Amino acid sequence: MSKHELIIIGAGAAGMLAAVAAAQKGISVLLLEKMEKAGRKIRITGKGRCNITNTKEWDEFSGHIYPKSRFLKPAFYNFSNVQTISFFESIGLPVVIERGDRVYPESGRSEDVVESLVRHLTSLGVEISYNSKVVDIITKDSIVERVVWLKNGKRHEEVVKAVIIATGGLAYPLTGSDGDGYVFAKKLNHSLTKCWPSLTALMPRNYITGLEGLTLKNVDIELYVGGELVQSERGDIDFTNNGIEGPIGLKISRKAVKALINGEKVYTVIDLKPALTEEQVTNRIKRELKERGTLQIWNLMNLLLPKQLISAFLFNNKIKTETSVGINDEKTICLIVKSLKYWKIDLESYTSYERAVITAGGISLDEIVSKSMSSKLVLNLFFAGEVIDLDADTGGYNLQIAFSTGYLAGSEAAHLIEKSR
Ligand SMILES: Cc1cc2nc3c(=O)[nH]c(=O)nc-3n(C[C@H](O)[C@H](O)[C@H](O)COP(=O)(O)OP(=O)(O)OC[C@H]3O[C@@H](n4cnc5c(N)ncnc54)[C@H](O)[C@@H]3O)c2cc1C
Secondary structure: OOOOOEEEEOOOHHHHHHHHHHHHOOOOEEEEOOOOOOOOOHHHHHHHOOOOEEOOOHHHHHHHEEOOHHHHHHHHHHOOHHHHHHHHHHOOOOEEEEHHHEEEEOOOOHHHHHHHHHHHHHHOOOEEEOOEEEEEEEEEOOEEEEEEEEEOOEEEEEEOOEEEEOOOOOOOHHHOOOOHHHHHHHHOOOOEEEEEEEOOOEEEOOOOHHHOOOEEEEEEEEEEEOOEEEEEEEEEEEEEOOEEEHHHHHHHHHHHHHHHHOOOOEEEEEEOOOOOOHHHHHHHHHHHHHHHOOEEHHHHHHOOOOHHHHHHHHHHOOOOOOOEEOOOOHHHHHHHHHHHHOEEEEEEEEOOHHHOOEEEEEEOHHHEEOOOOEEOOOOOEEEOHHHEOOEEOOOOHHHHHHHHHHHHHHHHHHHHHHHHO
C-alpha cells in the first residue's frame, strides 16, 4: 500500500506551488528535495529580496516570456500574478510593488518567501523529505508506477498515482538544480531542446578592468550577430568583474550567448547619448569649446561622460590622452561624436551556468499539454518550472512561470488522482 498519492520532485518555487495546489484538494503529497532545505534558489533571488512576480497584464507580461509565451497563457490565467500576490498575502507575506511593476516581500527578505511557503505546506499536511535525491522514475505501459530516491545512502521506493518533475534547470547548480530533470525526461522518451545559460554576464574582447563597478544609466544597446542587428534595448548597464551585466546587459544575453555558442561573430554597439542626435552632440561639444577654449581631450570628455569611463573610452577608440581639441578640430570632434553614439564592443565569451540566472531551453513544449502541464507521452506525469523550455527576462517573470506552471501541474495531477479513486 502506497503512503502518498502524488510525488513531486524538487522543493523549489514550482514544486512547492504544485504541492500547495494538490494538497488543497485533499491529495496526500510527498515532496522530495535533494538539498538539506527547501527553496535554496528562491533564497538567493532578487539579490536576497526575491522579486516574486510582476504586476503587468498578460499582453505586456507575455512579451517577456520565451520562446513561446502562448504556452504559458493557460497556466498564467489559472494562477496569475494577481493570484500570486493574494496567495502570498493570505499565507502571511505582505508584498510591495516597486519600480518596473516588480513585486517583493514587504520584509525585503527572500528567506521569508520560503519560510512562509514551507509553513503553509506543513499546515496542509504535505510531507517534505529533505536530502532525498530522486534517482529513477519507473514506468509500465507509459504510466509511472514508482519513484526511487536515495536518502542518507539508503534506497527508498514508493508506488504513486502521479508524479510532477519540478527539478529546475542547470543555472546555479549549487542550489540543487543541476539537470536531473532532463535525465528523467529523456528516459521517459521526452525530447529536449538545446539548453544554454541566459541572463548572464557577457565578456568583451580585451575587457578593460578599469570599467568594473561602473553603471551607465539610460543608454541604448544594440546587439549584432553575424553583422546583423538582432536586438535593441534602452536602460542601464553594469560593468562588473564578469563583463557586461545590469538590466539590459542581461536582457541581450539570451541571444548573445546562443550566438557565441554557435560560433558566430557577436558585438554590441552602445549609444552613450541616446537622447541626442549626432548633430546635437556636435553642437554641445562646440558650445563647451566655445565657452572654455581649447581643451585636453580628457577634460572635454569629463564634461560628457562619467570619470570612470573616460580612460577606457579613449583607449577603446584609439584616441591619445594628450590630444587637444579646439572648436575648429572638426575631424577630432567628429571622431568623438561617432564614438559616443556608436561604441562598438566585441563580445568574446560569457559566464556559464555557475552564475547564470536562468536556463534557456529544456524539456520540449511540443510534448507537454499547456492546459494541464501533463506529459503527452506518459499518462500520469507532469512538469513544472524552469525544467521545461520556458524562460523570461528579469523582473519577476521567471518565478511567475514557476508558480503558474507549478500550480497548474498540482491541480491537474490532483484531478487525475481524484478520478482514479
Ligand atoms: C541568482 C538568481 C536570482 C534570481 N532572481 C530572480 C528574481 O528575483 N525573480 C524571478 O522571477 N526569478 C529569479 N531567478 C530565477 C528563479 O529563481 C527561477 O526561475 C526559479 O527558482 C525556478 O524555479 P523551479 O522550481 O523551476 O526550480 P528551482 O528553484 O531550481 O528548484 C528545483 C528544486 O529541485 C531540486 N532537485 C533537483 N533535482 C532533484 C532530484 N533528483 N531529487 C530531488 N530534488 C531535486 C533542487 O534541489 C531544487 O531545490 C533568479 C535566479 C538566480 C539564480
